[in-house]
Amino acid sequence: MKWLKARGRVGRRAMGLAILVPLVSACLTVAQAYLLATILHRAIVDHVASAAQATAMLGLLGLVALRAVLAWAGEAAGIRAAEDIKQAIRKDLFAALMRRGPDWMRQRASGELASQILDQVEALDGYFSRFVPAMIAAAVVPVAFAVGLMPVDLAVGLLLFVTAPLIPLFMALAGWGAEAASRQHLTALSRLSGMFADRLRGLLVLKLFGRAEDEIVRVRSASDEFATRTLAVLRIAFLSSAVLEFFAALGVAGVALYVGLTYIGLLDLRGAELGLQAGLFCLLMAPEVYMPLRTLAAHYHDRASAKAAVTNLSAVFETLPAVDEAAAIPGVDWSPRGAVGVTVRHLTVEAADRGAILADASLDIAPGETVALLGPSGIGKSTLIEVLARLRAHQGRVELGGGSLADIDEVALRRHVAVLGQRSRLFHGSIASNIRLGRADASDAEVRAAAERACVLDFADRLPDGLDTPVGERGRGLSGGEAQRVALARIFLRDPALVLLDEPTAHLDRETEARVMRAVLDFAAGRTLLIATHSTAVAALMDRICEIDDRRRIVSRAGAPASASMLGVA
Numbered sequence: 001m002k003w004l005k006a007r008g009r010v011g012r013r014a015m016g017l018a019i020l021v022p023l024v025s026a027c028l029t030v031a032q033a034y035l036l037a038t039i040l041h042r043a044i045v046d047h048v049a050s051a052a053q054a055t056a057m058l059g060l061l062g063l064v065a066l067r068a069v070l071a072w073a074g075e076a077a078g079i080r081a082a083e084d085i086k087q088a089i090r091k092d093l094f095a096a097l098m099r100r101g102p103d104w105m106r107q108r109a110s111g112e113l114a115s116q117i118l119d120q121v122e123a124l125d126g127y128f129s130r131f132v133p134a135m136i137a138a139a140v141v142p143v144a145f146a147v148g149l150m151p152v153d154l155a156v157g158l159l160l161f162v163t164a165p166l167i168p169l170f171m172a173l174a175g176w177g178a179e180a181a182s183r184q185h186l187t188a189l190s191r192l193s194g195m196f197a198d199r200l201r202g203l204l205v206l207k208l209f210g211r212a213e214d215e216i217v218r219v220r221s222a223s224d225e226f227a228t229r230t231l232a233v234l235r236i237a238f239l240s241s242a243v244l245e246f247f248a249a250l251g252v253a254g255v256a257l258y259v260g261l262t263y264i265g266l267l268d269l270r271g272a273e274l275g276l277q278a279g280l281f282c283l284l285m286a287p288e289v290y291m292p293l294r295t296l297a298a299h300y301h302d303r304a305s306a307k308a309a310v311t312n313l314s315a316v317f318e319t320l321p322a323v324d325e326a327a328a329i330p331g332v333d334w335s336p337r338g339a340v341g342v343t344v345r346h347l348t349v350e351a352a353d354r355g356a357i358l359a360d361a362s363l364d365i366a367p368g369e370t371v372a373l374l375g376p377s378g379i380g381k382s383t384l385i386e387v388l389a390r391l392r393a394h395q396g397r398v399e400l401g402g403g404s405l406a407d408i409d410e411v412a413l414r415r416h417v418a419v420l421g422q423r424s425r426l427f428h429g430s431i432a433s434n435i436r437l438g439r440a441d442a443s444d445a446e447v448r449a450a451a452e453r454a455c456v457l458d459f460a461d462r463l464p465d466g467l468d469t470p471v472g473e474r475g476r477g478l479s480g481g482e483a484q485r486v487a488l489a490r491i492f493l494r495d496p497a498l499v500l501l502d503e504p505t506a507h508l509d510r511e512t513e514a515r516v517m518r519a520v521l522d523f524a525a526g527r528t529l530l531i532a533t534h535s536t537a538v539a540a541l542m543d544r545i546c547e548i549d550d551r552r553r554i555v556s557r558a559g560a561p562a563s564a565s566m567l568g569v570a
Helices: 002-007 012-044 051-105 110-122 125-149 154-163 166-201 203-208 212-263 276-298 300-317 381-388 410-416 431-438 444-453 480-492 510-523 536-540
Strands: 342-351 355-365 370-374 395-400 417-420 498-502 528-532 544-548 554-558
Touching (some): 002 300, 012 051, 051 381, 110 166, 154 212, 166 203, 203 212, 355 544, 370 536, 381 498, 381 528, 444 480, 444 510, 510 528, 510 536
Antiparallel strands (some): 342 355
16 A cells, blocks of 8 residues: 555646545535525525525536536546556556566566556556545545534534444445455456467467367356456445445434424424524535545445555566655666677576576677677577676676676667567568667668668568568568568667677578678677677678587687688679
């Protein structure tokens, strides 16, 4: 709850308005009840004609209209505050994912992570938009109304003052059960979302192996379990509402009984006559005393849902995003001019299922140097690329341009370090739009130039729509080599200081490999380049060749100029 309250600072302006509106509306409620009681008293007791009370009646209608406008404004402000807060939380959660990197994310179901950021955060909506304003109003308005009625009639004021606090007490008892049920409900929703997303992504494989019907049964069973938990939450919500209505009805009935018995002379606690205006005012105000509590009860389950959602977020992300300003300070602004040097000392990387991938490894790359990293599959070449790109946790010291890799601001790091992995991700869209992900403001001419440099036009120009040809998610419709060239073209749109390439020429014939490498080396002029590769022809083009030995350490040997035959050209 402390974390939720701290998060409320994001939308404090709109939240302040949402909280203020019910309090102002409560003041108007007192004026409305008093004016209505006065009109009725004057009409019944003083026999004042309706025409003479036209101004008072118009004032009464004006108060009703003003309360309706305030209710709309308060609801709109609450929704605005909730949207701002949810957006901020989602950004922080997404930033937390980025900080943990793919090594942490691949150990968890992607569907569950997506459900946390979408569904669990959405469960906070009612807490900020409805519950918080209702909670403030319920804490202030009933007590203020009860105390305000004491000068009019002490017995009525005391009756309302005593009965009103009983409602939150019993609501809290019901709320404990609602919180536990909501936690189970949101956990089931998260699991169901993750299951559905994973099955949807693997639908083709399930169909090919004849397992689609079995998975339908599993999804249906999980859906039924989720429905059962939903009904359990609703039962508790209805129970809390029933408790509220019971005590509210007792309070209103008590006031009505007291006023009625006083009027017929069977009860005299005042020591003075109870006028019609005072009696009507007390009767009109009695339901209003409980109205904020009714509103709170209607939205009390939003608090339970929010607490359950925060519990789930904390469990999945292992910690909640920090809300203090000191924790939000970005890293060092890193703006290198030209190529940067790379320094690695005592680097150790371990995996739970493989043990040590790199052990006490060290590496130095001078600014502007081109280095090839050779070694058999699984030796740790891709791991070193991921470490230098800050995509994998490690032990040891890594410096880029003389500064610690861990201290560099995330935005600056991604701006000045370009990475091409073995399995580059292409998204549903055109070839050109996938290339433009390297730089969103690139012109069509720049995109085409980058595509030409990466040899994308070799196959794109043969397609009916050229670079506008659509591709499917994960590059469906392109071969592995074609998808890799599209991803390489993204890098050619940028201006990085350090270029990290992992098997950039895999799946390419020798002629295309030679052309791509010439483009890469031209682009790398004035930049630092590290390529992980199996190709000796590619390695021979570098200034230096490094290898990872059997002890998981990095050893260097000088490169040699490539021959014409190694380049694949005459």
